[in-house]
Amino acid sequence: MKIDSRLSVAGLTVERSRRSILDSISVQFVSGDVTAVLGPNGAGKSTLLSCMAGLLQPSLGIVDLDGTSLNVLAADERARRIAFLPQIPEISWPVDVATLVALGRIPFRRRASDAANEAAVLRALQATRTAQWSQRLVTTLSGGERARVLLARVLAGESDWILADEPFAGLDPAHQFEAAELLRSLASRGHGVVLTIHDLALAARIADRVIVLHRGRIVADGTPEAALTPSTLREVYGIEAQWLSVRERGVPLIAIHGRHVG
């Protein structure tokens, strides 16, 4: 089943204690793409993702999934179509890995059969290569292992959209790479993937599209190389950086020379 979905925000404004976190943002996301949202701390990345996941009611503007506002979509239905991985995921109880991943099927508990739910959990475990830990308690896992399990939890919903707030934080380079490949493969199977990320090189490596947020506004939107121009990086992060002309084995490289002075 080919996924063809649009998740868009229009005029999205979020204000908190009279400070504008997001300032009238309008952007459309297309399934099949990995979109990386970048920007300095406090740029509004997490707020944007929370609004898109239906977890935060914007002060103004709407989030729209294939022509239906999230406001009118039932919470269950929204959860079946949009999965969300929070920046600081919480695990309150020492459950085993299989049980934790199965929580991702909660929106389907009355919809799908037990067998279908179990099969989806198994697929998520296999995709994240965490099946070997399925009977282990999450409390016995390392930070990186736990991050993979939490990703499996998000995948278990097999939702059209996966919104991940800094999914690679705390992962070593090998596991970052693995998780990035996994999200890429999901996009190639048609899922829409939107993630926030701080690592410019990793963003350039996995994203089809990069959106740069600065002070609650979109300042760049395009392919990694088009969006992360030296002038944008200078404006947004205050750093001097440039793309290297050689693409090492198809991977774009970025060199950061130092802080911008002046």
Next chain:
Amino acid sequence: MRAQRWIMPALLVLVLVLAIASIAVGRIVLSWNVWLDQDAIGRTILLELRLPRALLGIVIGAALGLAGAALQGYLRNPLADPGTLGVSSMAAFGAVLSIFFGVADFHPWVLPLSGVAGAMLGMLALFLLAGLTASALTLVLSGVILSAIAVAGIALVLSLSPSPWAAGEIVRWLLGALADRGLDDLAIAAPLIAIGAALILSSRRALDALTLGEIGARSLGIDLGRAQWQLAGGVGLIVGASVAVSGIIGFVGLVVPHLLRPLVGARPAALLVPSAIGGAALVLAGDVVVRLLPGGSEVQLGVVMSLIGAPFFFALLYSMRRQVT
């Protein structure tokens, strides 16, 4: 770790054995053939004292175990329990007020419903103070505050009470016991507890989802506002009705889920029904023990439970303190 299959049957057998013990044991030990012996006194003891007492033990124990497991799941904290959080004390305060103002005599339902009102008020105050994101410390402090308010209120009512005899009766009842209760008490408590249990069980999905925290649960499509009302209503009904009938029997909801978690797994919804059955077993066992203790008069069940539960609470907080810091 998956739920061990033998747990549920084992718990049920345990409850059955303890129920039989509860019926048989006491100042007069009933024999197996009390029914055939044409023994009128034995039969009266069986039907009017022991049987209601055993049934009440099962119902109250199950209610308290379920309420504890539900509160722990919702608040994501193994220290939560209607007793430690002051909800039981608030229920007692509500019930005592209805006695003090004389409205409890109007109708047999007034006292339990006043208890329910007190417990629900306690739950709402708890949600207001601790909310969903409370640390263990905030939660325990909230319980301290609620208990303090309720105990102060009860003390005030007792000191204003016109007859020392009535005050003494209230104190005895507050200590918690299953003795001298009849089927009438059960008939009032059971429906309220059943409705409360249904409310709690209908929030299973929310309790499970909360394993991933507040944001995680909401991203799974859970309406946490609704879950909060279900819990406030469910726990309020259960605790209010239980306290109105048997006084404060504390720590059942704290001890039972904690003991069962390693056996049935920590998933909150999976813990609900086993905790109810385990609670029934614990209360029945405690109620048999108080009858076996030497001495002229029976020790109150609530006192025995506190003697067991309070050190348990101490050890639990101590182990958590070491984990957290």
